[in-house]
Structure formats: C-alpha cells, structure tokens
Amino acid sequence: MEPKNIPDPMGSLDELYREIILDHFKSPHNMGRLPNPTLQGEGTNPLCGDSVTLTLRLEENKIKDIRFDGHGCAISQSSSSMMTDAVLGKSISEIKNLGKSFKSVFGIKDNPEEPVKPMNVEEMGDLAALEGVKKFPVRIKCAILPWNTLLEIIKGK
C-alpha cells in the first residue's frame, strides 16, 4: 500500500516574498507613533501573536498623517507599511472602499454573494504585490491585519 502524494496547494516563495514586499519589510514607511493622534487602535492576530498599533491624524475627514508600530512577520509588517502609504491623504470613504477591495482579493467579503474581484493594480499600487499571499491561506490574515485594524478604528466615522 503506497501512500498517495497529495498535490501541494501552496505557491512558490518568490510569489510570496516579492521584491517590493521585502523592501517595505526592511525599510518600513511611516513607522512609529504620532503624538496626540486623532484616532488610534491596536489589532492582534491571536493565532500567531502579530500585533499592529495605528495612530493617525484626521483633518477634514482625510488622513493627514498616519504611523504604524508593531511586530510580526514580513507579510503583516510590509502590508502595514504599504497601507499607510496608500491611505495617506485619502478620505474616510475612499479608505473604506479601498479596504473592501483589498480584502475581497483574498476572498474576504462582508457580503458572501459578492464576487471575488481580481487585484486592480492601478487602484492598489504597491499593495498589488501582496496578491501572491492568496496562495498561502494561513498567511492571509497577516496581510489583512493592518486593514482590519484601520477599518475598525474609522468604523464610526
């Protein structure tokens, strides 16, 4: 009786650790904490202990400044770094839409009927590099962590 070789569903390392992701990991943008932030919050991933703390300043309903602080894997750290770049200067409603689009790339949707949208590279910029995470299901929550944290903070806004 020979055991079957079940095909491995995982993608390759190059797809996960793209150049841009490693750049953000090694030299993260907008790292630290703002003094006297308008809004702040912490998100954690209980399964792996990753955590991210966001501090941000709102002016006229737009993100004027944002910093992230925390510890975690290359994916959660670079996703945080890219997110802070992406949301800078955007309005709350723009950010909510962007967060929704980003999450839906990984099949995470508020409404299960909604179709999964492919990554819109123009809309996403650097964030598009994270698409490879799709092939590593356990790592998706690492990519999503900063977004969930931000969306939670601005929920009532």
Added chain:
Amino acid sequence: MTLDTEKIRRDFPILSRQINGLPLIYLDNAATSQKPESVIKAISDYYRNSNANIHRGVYTLSEEATALYETTRLKLAEFLNAPGSNNIIFTRNATESINLVAHAWGRKFLFPGDEILLTNFEHHSNFVPWYMLAEEKGIKLKVAPFNGNHELDLQTFAHLLTPRVKLVAVTAMSNALGTILPLDKIIEWAHANDSVVAVDGAQATPHMPIDLKKLNCDFFSFSAHKMLGPTGVGVLWAKNEHLEKMNPFLGGGEMINTVTVEKTTWADLPNKFEAGTPNIADVAAFSAAISYLSDIGMDMVRGHEKELTVYALKRFNELSDFTVYGPKDPEKQGGAISFNHNRVHAHDVGTILNEEGIAIRTGHHCAQPLMKALGVPATARASFYIYNTNEEVDALIDGLKRVNKVFGL
C-alpha cells in the same frame, strides 16, 4: 546502542510522502506524532472485526471490544509503573483530563482564599482551566518564573509555596522550550507543604520513562496522539484517595451504579469518570502505540532524542543570525529546540522551511505567558521523535541558511 531509525521509518507510512517535491521532514512532534502502521491497522481491525459497545452486551463481540478497551488500561498501568489500573481514566485529550481535575476535584476541594501555584512554562491547557476555576471561586493564581537558563527558578518556587497553596499544577516538560522540570523536588516540597500536585505529562510521557510509583504525584494527565497513538484519547491517572472523594465530571450512562428518580449512586472506579460510550476504537488502537514504544524502550527513546539534541545544538552554533532559547543542555531538555532569526519572524522562517519539505512549529506554542516572559511574540520550534535523524537536522540547518538568501540579508 542506538535506534535503528531506518527500520523505524519504514513503519511510518506518512514518512514516504513528498512535500513540494521533497521528502517530508517532520519536526513538529511536540504538537503531535506520526503513527506507525500497527496503530493505523489496529483502528481498522477494530471496526472490521470487533466493533460493539462495551461493558453492556453478553455476546462475544461486546466482550471482545470490552477486552480490547480494558487491555489498553492494563498496558498503560505497566507502561507508567502505576499503582493499580482502575485509577486510569480515559478522556479525549490531556486538556480534558486537566479540566476534569479542575471541575471534579478543584470545585469541591478548593475554597476562596486558597492559592494555586503554576509555573511560567505551562501550556494554556494547564493554565486556562485553573484561571477559570480561580475566577469562579475567588482563588489566587501564582506563577513561578524561569531563570536565565530557562530552567525553573527553584528558589522563587520555594518562596511562592506558602501554606495557602493547596494545589501545585506543573508541567513535566515545557512544550515551547523543551525544559524538563525537576518534578522530584517540586513534588517533595509541595507534599511537605500539604499541597496536592497535578502534573501535566503531555510533553514528557511520549519522550522519557515515567514511573508514577516513584514520582508520587496526585494527578497525571497526557494525550495519546503525541506518543504514536490516535487523536481523541487522553489519559488521567490519579490517586484513588482523590478519585473516590471527587464528584463525577460528566453525568450519563456507564458512570452510575443505580438510578432512581430520588437518588443516583456512582459507579466504581474508573467508570465513575467515563460517562457515555467512550472512544473505543482509538483506545484499543492506543494499545499498539504503547507496545511500539515499550518494544523500543523509553530509555532508548530518550537516548535517541538526546543524541539528536546534542547534534542539533552543535549545528545551530554555525548560524550567527539565530538565537536559541531553552537550557541548551540535553540533560535538562527534551528533544525540542526553540529559536528565532534575529530579524526575520518565525512565520517567515516556517514558510521558507516548508518550501524544503520541512515541518516545524511557529508561533506562541499555546504558551503566551512564557512568550511574554521571554520577551518575544513567537518562536520557531523543531521537535524530534524516534524516526528523526541527523540528516534531517542537517536539512533543517541548510533550510535555515536559506532564510538570509530569500530575504536578501
């Protein structure tokens, strides 16, 4: 004498699997072990030939099933050098065994103002049930720390062992760091203090000889799945004097003597604590796992893992970017090595190793208080068993050397 790992490996069908086109190198044995053919076969044999409910029928099949189930209990008594076998109780896993003690003993015999002494090494399984009990009853939890060598700080432990401590709940071996705790001293001191001692044997029982007569603890819990056995079977051994005075854990069939509307009386041990139809097939198959380990000999198992640990620690010295946690002394730790890259998170290290077919554990190892005390959010851990080899350690080290390449460091 060393183990014939080549022969042993042939008994484990899963070890011929490929991951990412490479042979599986399984180094997550502290989480669960792989299973030999004899255990896999015992499960299907049971369903093919002997399946019936136990302790009930007068017919042949039921007697056979009962005999298979009870044989495992007898074998365990021998394997653990336990005084008697009717104080060996089958549960679902170590977690359930510990919860059984918290509910059926703790609720009855601990009172507001009492204290429970734990250590910083505890798995959440040996922490959360006591936390829940403490919250409910107004009991205080105290935690003994580890010292700079990641061994139990015995001096502080002795200091914390005050007259109010009614229970010492302690692991025999840390799953996160591999540290072996000095149970002889802990139990002697605790008993001198009139404290009851509950040992979490989930990590130690699969990897070193256990002698319950000598150990003299009050409660001892572990899981079959970490020691070649099936999932879904746990064990609680306890001194009769406790089991007899304790309330039952769950109510139902099997655990009663007589039931009238006015009054129910409890069955004798061990049935008092085994309500309902148990996991007969997996308990029966656990017997094959115990035989497999007994045939090798637990001294040999421990010896093999010591050799692997010595070799792995030596090879880890070559890696300048990694920190190794734990005692780093094979006499004081089991076959588990916890480590971190100085810049790359454990998850990324785990993902890179998986690309090489190597399975290790990354994260907090269900030991968040310990991670906090170490000052790290997570570690990577390689843990060994009887089928692991020095060549697999070499592959692990080669895989770790790739981390810097992948990250361009």
